[in-house]
Amino acid sequence: MSLLTGVGASTDGDAVVALRAAAAVARVECPQAVVVLAFLTHSYPVESVADVAAALAEVFPDAHTAGGQVNGITFDGERYDAVFANKRAVVVIAFGGDGIRGSVEISKAGTSDPREAGRALARGAIKTLGVTPVGGIFLGVGLSHVPPVDQQLLDGIRDVAPRLRLTGSGLCGGMKIDGSYDPGVAFLGRDVVDSGVLLVLLGGGLRLGFSAANGMKAAGPGAFITRVEGAEIVEMNGKPAKDVVLDLLAGESSELRAMFEKNPQVMGVERGVTLGAADPEGDFYWCHFPAAFTPRGGVFDGFGPRVGMGLAVTRIDAESCMEAVSTAAAMLEQDAGTADFELTIAFSCSLRGFTLGAEVAREDSELKKYVKSRRHVGIVANGEIGSYRHGRPLFTGWVLALFGASSD
Numbered sequence: 561m562s563l564l565t566g567v568g569a570s571t572d573g574d575a576v577v578a579l580r581a582a583a584a585v586a587r588v589e590c591p592q593a594v595v596v597l598a599f600l601t602h603s604y605p606v607e608s609v610a611d612v613a614a615a616l617a618e619v620f621p622d623a624h625t626a627g628g629q630v631n632g633i634t635f636d637g638e639r640y641d642a643v644f645a646n647k648r649a650v651v652v653i654a655f656g657g658d659g660i661r662g663s664v665e666i667s668k669a670g671t672s673d674p675r676e677a678g679r680a681l682a683r684g685a686i687k688t689l690g691v692t693p694v695g696g697i698f699l700g701v702g703l704s705h706v707p708p709v710d711q712q713l714l715d716g717i718r719d720v721a722p723r724l725r726l727t728g729s730g731l732c733g734g735m736k737i738d739g740s741y742d743p744g745v746a747f748l749g750r751d752v753v754d755s756g757v758l759l760v761l762l763g764g765g766l767r768l769g770f771s772a773a774n775g776m777k778a779a780g781p782g783a784f785i786t787r788v789e790g791a792e793i794v795e796m797n798g799k800p801a802k803d804v805v806l807d808l809l810a811g812e813s814s815e816l817r818a819m820f821e822k823n824p825q826v827m828g829v830e831r832g833v834t835l836g837a838a839d840p841e842g843d844f845y846w847c848h849f850p851a852a853f854t855p856r857g858g859v860f861d862g863f864g865p866r867v868g869m870g871l872a873v874t875r876i877d878a879e880s881c882m883e884a885v886s887t888a889a890a891m892l893e894q895d896a897g898t899a900d901f902e903l904t905i906a907f908s909c910s911l912r913g914f915t916l917g918a919e920v921a922r923e924d925s926e927l928k929k930y931v932k933s934r935r936h937v938g939i940v941a942n943g944e945i946g947s948y949r950h951g952r953p954l955f956t957g958w959v960l961a962l963f964g965a966s967s968d
Contacts, residue, residue, distance in 0.1 A: 562967040563766040564657035565903040566590030567935045569635045571649045575600055575608035576615050578650040583619040586652040593654035595662030595760060596620045597697075598627035599939060600650045601642035602734045606745055613747035616652070623654070624688075626664040626758050628699060628731040628746035631910045632940030639921040641940055643735050643910050651937055653905070657967070661763040663688035666748040667713075669701040669755040674709040678716020681759040686721065689761050695725040695768040696761040697905075697963060698953070702730015702943030703851075704743040705755065707791035708862040710943060711955040713757060718952060724761075726953040727770050727963045729907040729941035731756070741942055762965070769896025769964040772946025772956070773888035774909075775880035776836050776845040780873030781808065788867050793859040796871070800857035805850050808873050809833055824850040824859075829914050834958070836874035841949045845874045847958045862943070863956055876958065881915045884960050885923055889930035891949060892962045900966060904933040907941040907961040915958075923960070933964070 568585030570578035579598060586596065598616050600609070609629065616625045632641040633649040640649035655662055665685040671677045686693060698717070700710035710730060718724060731744025746756025762768065783804050787795035796804040802821075809828065810816040820827045828834040828849050836845030848871055852860045893899045906927065913920040924938055946961040947953045 562657050563660055563902050563965055564590050565935055566593065566654035567651065567937055569633065569649060569651040571640060573648060575604040575650060576611045579612045579615050579652065580619065582650050582652040583616055586654040587619055590654035590656045593620055593623040593656040594660055595655045595664060595762065596623045596625045597653045597760065598650065599630045599633055601632055601640060601648050602629040602732055602744065603642035603646050603648045606733060609745045609747060610752045613752055614750050617749050624662055624664040626666065626748045626760065628756065628758065629733050629744040630729065630939050631732050631942055634924055634938030637925055641913060644913060653937060655762060659764040660766055661689055661691050663761050664748055665759045666746060666751065666753055667757050668753055669705050669709055669757050674712035675716040678713035679720050682717040682720035685759045685761045689763050691763040693721065693724060693761040693763045694766055695770065696759065698726045698728040698945050699746065699758040700728070700730045700943070701743050701755055701757060702732060702741065703862055704730060704732055704741040704942060708943065708955065711864045714945065714953055714955060717759065725768065725770050725947055726945055727907060727947060727961045728945040729939050730943035732942035765968045767896055767898060767966045767968045769892045770947040770962070771888045771891035771895055772948050772959050772961045773884035773891065774847060774876065774959040775884035776847065776874040776876045777880055778845065778872050779833065779875040782870055782872030783808065785865055785867055785869045785871065788865050791860055791862055792854055793861050793865045801859040802853045802857040805859050808835070821853065824853065829911055832877050832915065833873065833875050835871040837869050837871055839948050839951065841951055844948050845872070846954065846956055849957065876915060878916050878919060881912055882919065882926060885926045886930050888960050888962045889927055892931060892964050895950070896964050896966065898966050899932055901931065901933040901964040902967065903935045903965045904931060905963040906938040907944050908938055909941050909944055909958050911958045912960065913940065
């Protein structure tokens with residue numbers, strides 16, 4: 561049994577024309593696909609998503625076809641960023657080969673019980689797959705949904721499949737003027753779902769690898785979370801969380817404190833400083849940037865804060881951000897047990913584009929120095945799903961999450 565993939569991309573200004581061009585290439589490379597994913601930048605009109613879904617299903621009538629809107633796409637060394645450059649692109653990724661199995665399940669993020677929705681996703685996808693999954697890709701709503709629900713969806717998936725490895729991104733419909741995101745549109749077959757989430761599973765004779773790195777380095781003291789309500793950190797070290805965060809990130813400077821108080825997320829990104837939770841497996845910090853302060857003096861943290869979690873001051877700059885590429889590459893090879901991949905996909909946080917500036921387009925060429933891959937695609941993400949070493953997949957940010965697939 562052997563894995564076969566196909567990748568096609570197009571920047572045509574008409575989404576359907578671009579989809580058909582990209583799908584034609586992917587079909588030639590992978591004529592008997594079992595799963596086909598299409599990503600389109602949200603710079604295309606949202607009304608075109610339904611037409612894209614229908615066109616993809618026509619080109620691959622025997623495959624599970626799915627996809628949705630994203631912040632950007634990279635391929636052939638070029639970055640098509642819809643957030644900062646309003647560029648357009650469509651990419652089609654096909655999975656197939658002798659003995660390869662695939663399945664896709666879709667749901668809507670706005671359910672009253674996200675964890676149960678995650679369980680339903682897993683049960684449906686596993687039943688359709690018909691074999692034990694090797695791993696997969698999760699496409700959620702990322703930071704578009706307030707409060708975020710992707711971690712709860714992931715927890716529900718793992719309730720059903722505790723050992724399932726996943727990576728992925730939040731889909732996205734664009735950035736608002738205040739810096740928040742519109743939910744993306746997802747599709748499965750010809751069914752289009754606003755604020756939709758997708759679980760893609762692969763099985764059969766293939767080998768998958770997962771990794772995540774961000775370049776964050778410990779840079780100062782920290783504090784423990786002592787009270788949480790949902791996504792709001794109410795208290796740290798028994799004090800109002802806002803006061804503690806301002807002390808940690810702005811110190812005694814009244815000017816700096818005022819700027820952080822106005823918009824802690826923007827200031828953290830501009831200054832390359834935030835809060836992170838140390839991973840027990842090694843020198844790695846999961847991002848927990850303060851997105852906003854609440855009226856009662858709490859801190860909004862979209863990445864699953866919990867009582868007892870220690871948050872330390874961390875820094876990230878252009879150099880350490882790019883170093884994360886080699887770190888993630890080495891971890892991917894260790895996880896997959898191979899250095900030779902049929903396909904790699906990089907889910908790169910849109911914030912990395914801010915940190916790296918023009919150098920962000922070099923991420924893919926940097927990855928090629930360390931990973932041999934027949935085909936590669938990059939997705940500019942809206943909240944990533946990352947797995948550090950052999951740990952469980954977590955919803956995170958400011959990270960480069962890698963997915964690698966090869967024949968077993």
